[in-house]
Amino acid sequence: MEKKILKKQKFDKRSKLLLFFLRGSKRYFILCMIFGALVALLDLINPRIIAYTVDAVIGEKESNVPGFLRDIIDNVGGDAFFKSNLHIIAFMIVGIALLAVVSRYFFRTFNARGGEKLVCNMRDTLYDHIIHLPVKWHNENQTGDIIQRCTSDVDTVRRFLSDQLTNLVRVIILIVMSIIFMLNINVKLAMIAISLVPVIVGYSLIFHSKIGKSFRKVDDMEGRLSAMVQENLSGVRVVRAFGKESYERERFGKANEKYCGMWIRLMQLLSFFWASGDVVSGTQVMLVVAFGAAFCVNGQLTTGELIAFISYNAMLTWPVRSLGRVISEMSKAGISIDRIKYIMNSEEEEDTVGAGETNMAGDISFENVTFAYPAKDESDHSGEEESKTKKSDGEINNEAEEKPLTRVLDNVSFKIPAGSTVGILGGTGSGKSTLIQLLDRLLEIDEESECSGRITIGDKDIKDIKRKFLRQNIGIVLQEPYLFSGTLAENIAITDEGIDMEKVRDASKVAALDEAIEKFTKGYETYVGEKGVTLSGGQKQRTAIAQMLLRKPPIMVFDDSLSAVDAETDVKIRTALREKSKDTTTILIAHRISTLMHADNIIVLDHGRIVQQGTHDELIKQEGLYKKIFELQQPA
């Protein structure tokens, strides 16, 4: 293997990846935490004011106030002043509340800014990375699983950072300060209040980490149920044609019941958890009130202090109860980070050092190309397996079992002179599509140990040509082309900066697509792709052809791309193409002889080997596969 330039860094640790994603959002989070701390502190002041007021009002005993404040109070006229001017205290409360409100506003907006910046960053990076990952990687990883990682795992990380971690700071400050204030008021009572804190946190922690597993199981079940509906809907014709409605109903009903039952069990546990939590924290409140009252009676505590203490205790209850959840969520976020890390650590396609451009209107030559895919292995990357094991490192294990490789191409050599047309004929699995994927470097020859040989264009090894340049100059129409969400015009002009309608129309005409388009009410503005009108297989193929014609690449490849087009249209397109692309090197892959017969050279592939080569006239004279297929395709 050749040395690759490591443009992107590797992330061996979770923290490294997190810091990488946090570029640009860190400052927001820091600001957010500062304001969070401020909110907590301001929240803590009110009970003190109230305590003072109550004591001042009752006037039975001097409230326990820090020295410098006592000085200020004495300066303005002592407790008596406030007693007769309660509105000042009211204003103070509102004033502090205002400060708290402003801080809370900043806390939340900075939090959102940080979180959204982070998400935006993560998504952009992931998307960019994913479309630059080699096709091999995409072949090995399931779409649904990747999307899951890019959406819900990203969200889990965001939630963890912006909801939980920042809140954690606030909560911890709140807890610590409450405890300090409580200790300050009365140590004994504070000890009573605090004694139950570890119990509550510990209980909540254990519970949440236990229930996490059940949640995952329920999620899996939901996935299965959802897949069942999906299959039933997309296979509706099969279900009907076999009259299997009852069977489907029963199957779904069972799964649905199971899913429902799982949730019920889970909710039962949760209800119990909530209830027992209520008992514990209710008891704690009661203990504080009862002992507090007793201390008041003993004279160890003023009434105002008791009221303040009760408020602090109330402030403690919720943060403490949520602490266990936050901590257990941390492990969930850890798993998500690992799952994202897996994607980020997969290697992008990189051009070799010194890769350049070449004259693409040169001869194409395949020299002793041998290629093999790793054998299909069921257990290698299914999402199911992922969820079963949930390995802590989040890697998807590909090397579970190295199986003997099946050769798709075996020592294939041929030349395509510049400007000529070559036809490739072969059955299912003969390796014709692999040939093209190698030419466009969607697959790499050096990918697997058993692969060898080289491909050159104009005497330059394609490995030394920049991928982007190579692909821009090779137009490929796939058998099952992909249309992107957008209008037809946008799809046809996808490789252009803007949309030149004249060019679009011209290309559509050659691709025999114009008539079909005109039948749509919105014409070229018809919305296609995932959320738009569904085009037939033939229409998709013709759109892809138009797409390619617009680019006028020096090398054009039709990978069985007229298979879904009827014979009449097929002829129309090919005739138009022949006129339009005289200087273009054209590669036609098909299993319909009539598509290939005009090629300057026809290569017959069988099980990865070239078995015959020549012009149509030569080949029909030879005994062999070509003649056999030709005869089969004759009308009886």
Added chain:
Amino acid sequence: MEEQKKKEEKVKLPFFGIPKILPFLKKYKVRIIGMILMGVISSGIDSVFPLFNKYVINHNVALKTLDTLGYVIALYMVLLLFKVVIDYFTTFLCSRLELWVNRDMRNASFNHLQTLSFSYFNQNNVGYIHARVMSDSGKIGELVSWFMMEFVWNFAYIAGVIVVMFITEPKLALLVVAMIPVAVVIIIFFEKKLTVLNRKVRELNSTITGDFNEGITGVRSIKTLAAEEKMNTEFRKDTESMRKESVRTAHHSAMFSSIVSLIGSVILALILWKGGYMTVDGVMLIGTLSVFMSYALGIMDPIQTIISDFAALIQVQVNIERVDKLLTTQSDVADSPEVVEKYGDTFNPKKENWEDLYGDIEFKDVSFKYPDGDEMVLENFNLKVPQGAGVAIVGETGAGKSTLVNLVCRFFEPTKGQVLIDSRDARERSQLWLHSHIGYVLQTPHLFTGTIRENLCYGKTDATEEEIWRALELVSAEGIVKRMDKGLDSDVGEGGGMLSTGERQLISFARAILADPRILVLDEATSSVDTVTERTIQNAIGTVTKGRTSFVIAHRLSTIVDSDIILAVRDGKIVEQGNHRELMNKKGYYYSLVMQQYDHLSDGVLDA
């Protein structure tokens, strides 16, 4: 087909659509009433809890006595435990209600879908229908359980607090209650705004998920087009507007919660001020003041929750509307009551009354237009297909070749005229009866997640090993199975993804044959199979269709030349009819199709 709307619809239903979900709640009426009662009691207890503080401060602390403290603690603990038990049962019941309603709705939707005709599936895409079954029901379940309970809890709590306040100190109570409308107005204002903003964020979020899906499934196209940069730019546009919109939403919701907590503080300050003087004057006890302060801080949350529950109710109307629309959609192909009476319905067939199907099919004066089309595609069409005959339908892509097959299978019904099966109108017998006698192989074959065996046995659950292999051999698919490591028990992957299109076609062909149907429909069944394999299958078709009535749709004409009847379809209409020889001699449309397919091939071959 209509362009899918990206925007979430806004719906207004009478009584927020609640009447439409009542049928699903009827079963659980008693539980619901129980839940509401328990919720009211629990909130009532909640609202009196601060009175304990009041009592302790006013009595024990103020009078410096511990005489009643034991009773107070005992009473508090009893109430607490009582409330906990009630809450436990309420949450328990509530979660069950949510899940049950959810389950019932999903079942109802799923089952109803099994009876809907194809025009429904043609008009709505899979993703859309899928969301109706999976997510709408969940939202509605949540509404009738948790949102309802939240409303009960909070409403009862507020009511309880107000009552307690008025009993203990009417003047201060008035002060608090006077502030409530102010809070409500402000909350409603923000809630409205946030609803709109949140909807936008959700829309953008689903756009981004769509982008990811496109980027990943379309990655090969992106690479061959070298369109990475363009896709990146487009994607960044979406994430950036998502970020902006989210930050805007956060800004509003931060303002919202800040203002609400400010109102709480203002109430607190008012109480301290007014109540303070009252206490100084000796009109009110200090414990009472503390109770009011805790009420002032505790009442804002419930108000906010009630209002956001209302907002949720308004949003869920959309889901109710959609589910209701699905459940009330009538299939345009339905068995008459008499037919159901005799032959049973989709889920409860009365097989004992089923006749055998022989296989004569006749179109009698059939006129047809698709429910979503406006042009007649068949007009007074007549055709007799005797048992065992093979009908081939040829024509251009998109010319409407599937129409006849759709009618034979009764996926659609003639607009006028009759389709006779064994000389009786197809409508005289149940759809299930007909379908159990039809084998259908599609151009885009659909396999279910599971093993090859499960897929093959889909139409014949009790097929023996021998029968399975015979079917596989008939369509030359035994090689595919033998090549897989676990043979018949190998997984085919999601939607058959582990197999190529051609392999899937062969497996689904074998599946159809295994069911031993009387009528066989091959809808471009072998388009993705290579020529040699196709020829093998071609021979198999000969064997397989022997004794069965068959319909073959093909664009590779070599596959159909032996058919008894060939129908050439152009622009949705049947333009020619006859066997290969007749049509070739006619030198019409069929002839031109054949000529084009074999254009420039040596002349002699074409002379039939």
